[in-house]
Amino acid sequence: MAEGRGQDAMIETLHVEIGHGRPACSMDVLTIGAARIVRIPDIDRIEWPATALFGALTAEDLRAAAGAVPAGTVDAEAATLLLSFNSYLVQTPDFTALIDAGVGNGKERLDRPAWHRRAGPFLDLLDGLGVRPDAVDIVVNTHLHADHVGWNTVLGDAGWQPTFPRARYVAPRAEFDHWNRLQQAEPPAPVLHGAFADSVLPLRKAGCLDLVGPTFEIAPGLRFEPAAGHSPGMCVVRLTLDAASVLFTADVLHHPLQFARRDLVSNFCADAKMARDTRDRLLEENTGTGTILAPYHFPSPAFGRLVQDAAGLRFVPLPMSSAAA
Template identity: 55%
Template sequence: MKAIRRHIEGIGIELEQLLAGPVVVTCIPDMANVAWPARAIFAGLSRADLEAAFRRSPAGTVDPEGETVALSFNCYVIETPDYVALIDGGIGDGKERPHRPAWHRRETKFLDTLAAIGISPERVDIVINTHLHADHVGWNTRREGETWRPTFPNARYVVAETELAHWTNVHEASVDGNTLHGAFADSVLPIIRSVGFDAVASDAEIAPGLRLKPAPGHSPGMVVVALDTGEGEVLFLADAVHHPLQLGDDAIVCNFCEDPILARSTRIGLLGAAAARGTVLAPYHFPAPVFGRLTAEAASFRFVPLQIDAPGQPAPNNAR
């Protein structure tokens, strides 16, 4: 496997891609390198904690002076000879998110970026929602007039059955219908009412070489996604880890985890296995560079990005 950066002319961005034989994985951030107040994500962090995290985390991901951490929201496109899959759906455009101003009524070039790498919405065969939080399902739908319709009309929308059941129950019991900042209403229900979700077991094989692994804690039915490229495994981490600073201190848990104790246990297990196997990780919230492996250091881990080769323009795979 090798990593490259690919310049996207006309949009003015560079995308990271992972190449493994006929398999291409492209990271498409729906929002990139945003400075978030550290304690809004990780309560209880002291200035000393941030300074320690600054020393051991990748450059630019922790600002102890401003007391912020950098986050991205990374969707991943997998191209194989058999299928095109999208792992997670980002924040989306045009969504009403008044309680999250940075997510509110956005207008982005996400679909233009997909088109620039040869992926039209109609080409996507599989959309996997690792969980149903608002920043992972936004591109499930796009507005047509006053109606939210599936963005990827030919895709099989996949979610763990436990995740879908949990949030459906929460929504049905809600008073205001604003479940998940409104994302259930505009990004989940329209799928249920049109093409339907393929609600599967949390360890299901979705396609050749593409399998879910249970990762509960942050959300009750969250999964991570494992891809066998033929040259090694890639693990799409969803929200099992939110930021590199958690690799150095396993006690740091995101404020938004439904079950913090279970989330910590899940994270420790996934990271330990990935480090032992040399698995390539594809984190959802890490800023670039995103593809890397873990090295174990005493009671902690360090994220080591893959060496990135010179920018390239690989021929689109699996054109159809």
């Protein structure tokens, strides 16, 4: 990837009215040639207790970090971090894909109040973009954690069924095998807060889940790359276009704070050392290359590039323009 490709890329902010008296939602749209990439937050800008995400953080750390991250993403007084849960829509002349699938609606998540029986506007937002469920060709799960697979399924007359009836769902085989072993364990216990049973196994039953290796070409220009550590088989997804490369980084990173504090790994990472090594490798590989990063949990502006200068490694968001729809 040569330096300079896609350098004129800008984010357009799209405000979509979803009706029913609910506030408008904002989505970030990145247009590169004939491709459109949209950040669709299933949950947007939620305050998360800082130590619930990074157990090692102290109050002093938070005060020090507040000046080194985008405004509003750390609240040192409240000891919270601002998070989003971003599914990404990718539309090219060849396919329409969703990268990761949020928390979903109506799922029983008793031990995760923010995820329990949600009634979010995700499908309305897709509709506002002109994308009906049967227009989605591919749904990619970077890994199978409950906050990445929710919109795989919706509740129908016969139980949980694929949300996107024509789609091929793609997930790393190592992820499925790991969680499936736990699902088979005796005595049975809810796996992934119940998400494996209500958001993954129904795809298996419907015959629409493809389990693949960690360096797999999902569609023309769309590839899995290995990124295990946060979870046993997690992959990141790279979209390669003529004018740019976009890397959907899944849970390699959770918060912009991790650029200032490279030692931090989340409490949800299965293997802390592997998660840190994977992150360091991916950051190194993609710094100064022009690659556009699309992190799963960053609030807007979530699209950005990695720049290394005298101040260290920084995440520089793409410039934004604003338009109403």
